[in-house]
Amino acid sequence: MTTSPESTTPASASATVGDPAFAASLAEIVRLSRDVGDPANDLVILAEGNTSVRTSGGRMLVKASGANLATAVDDDFVEVELEALMHLVRDGSGDDADVATGLAAATTWGTKRPSVESLLHAVCQSIPAVTTVIHTHPTPVNALLCSRQAEALVAGSLFPDQIVVLGRHQLLVPYVDPGLPLAHHVLTEIERFTAENGTHPRVVYLRNHGMFALGTRSDEAVQITAMAVKSARVLLGALSAGGPVHLDQANADRIDTRPDELLRRRLLAEAADGSTPADH
Numbered sequence: 038m039t040t041s042p043e044s045t046t047p048a049s050a051s052a053t054v055g056d057p058a059f060a061a062s063l064a065e066i067v068r069l070s071r072d073v074g075d076p077a078n079d080l081v082i083l084a085e086g087n088t089s090v091r092t093s094g095g096r097m098l099v100k101a102s103g104a105n106l107a108t109a110v111d112d113d114f115v116e117v118e119l120e121a122l123m124h125l126v127r128d129g130s131g132d133d134a135d136v137a138t139g140l141a142a143a144t145t146w147g148t149k150r151p152s153v154e155s156l157l158h159a160v161c162q163s164i165p166a167v168t169t170v171i172h173t174h175p176t177p178v179n180a181l182l183c184s185r186q187a188e189a190l191v192a193g194s195l196f197p198d199q200i201v202v203l204g205r206h207q208l209l210v211p212y213v214d215p216g217l218p219l220a221h222h223v224l225t226e227i228e229r230f231t232a233e234n235g236t237h238p239r240v241v242y243l244r245n246h247g248m249f250a251l252g253t254r255s256d257e258a259v260q261i262t263a264m265a266v267k268s269a270r271v272l273l274g275a276l277s278a279g280g281p282v283h284l285d286q287a288n289a290d291r292i293d294t295r296p297d298e299l300l301r302r303r304l305l306a307e308a309a310d311g312s313t314p315a316d317h
């Protein structure tokens with residue numbers, strides 16, 4: 038039996054909305070999405086980009102298909118079960134109809150349809166430490182991702198704050214058909230990256246497409262997005278000024294592990310929660 042995408046039951050909404058933690062997550066993703074979608078930030082236009090926030094019971098709230106981040110309201114999000122989507126992703130063999138059926142069946146709250154990019158959010162949200170994922174198409178980042186210099190984004194560390202916020206290494210994946218093939222490919226690449234570096238990537242760059250920021254808190258995902266945009270701008274400038282000069286490996290590794298930089302990471306996290314200054 039197949040379930041049509043329209044069969045999502047609004048009836049489940051009332052049960053979940055009564056849960057204060059769910060209501061807080063919904064309010065948070067609406068706030069976050071409007072912030073990300075603000076045209077002044079130049080991260081997305083029109084219906085570009087999407088956001089997700091982990092909820093309890095192995096689920097996430099994710100932007101629905103076709104919704105606009107800048108004007109997002111509660112009804113522009115759906116809640117889906119991560120494991121149901123990961124089952125599709127790990128298998129990787131489903132066609133468009135299987136994906137539509139699977140997305141509808143995995144939906145636990147909401148009246149709209151999850152987009153196919155929900156699968157990639159599920160991959161990122163399946164990393165235990167990750168709670169918030171922001172997918173955007175920032176102009177400076179895409180300028181590089183759509184150029185011959187895309188590899189330069191992950192070729193080395195340029196400045197200390199980049200390492201503090203984005204980590205020592207980031208992941209760049211080639212252009213792959215969005216939806217199930219892309220999610221399956223990114224899952225494999227994240228597993229490889231994590232085995233190689235002992236930690237998950239905080240940024241996944243998609244060639245000729247955009248970026249994913251993986252945050253342990255929503256404000257961290259915002260900080261990661263902002264620092265990736267800044268890094269892209271610095272790199273574009275360095276490329277036009279004769280080519281980038283990277284921090285050498287010993288210094289870059291030292292910044293990643295020295296106590297005062299670890300403290301600075303903590304201060305950034307506290308600043309996101311309150312008003313602790315986090316300047317360098």
Ligand SMILES: [Zn+2]
Nearest residue numbers: 086172246247
């Ligand atoms: Zn996209």
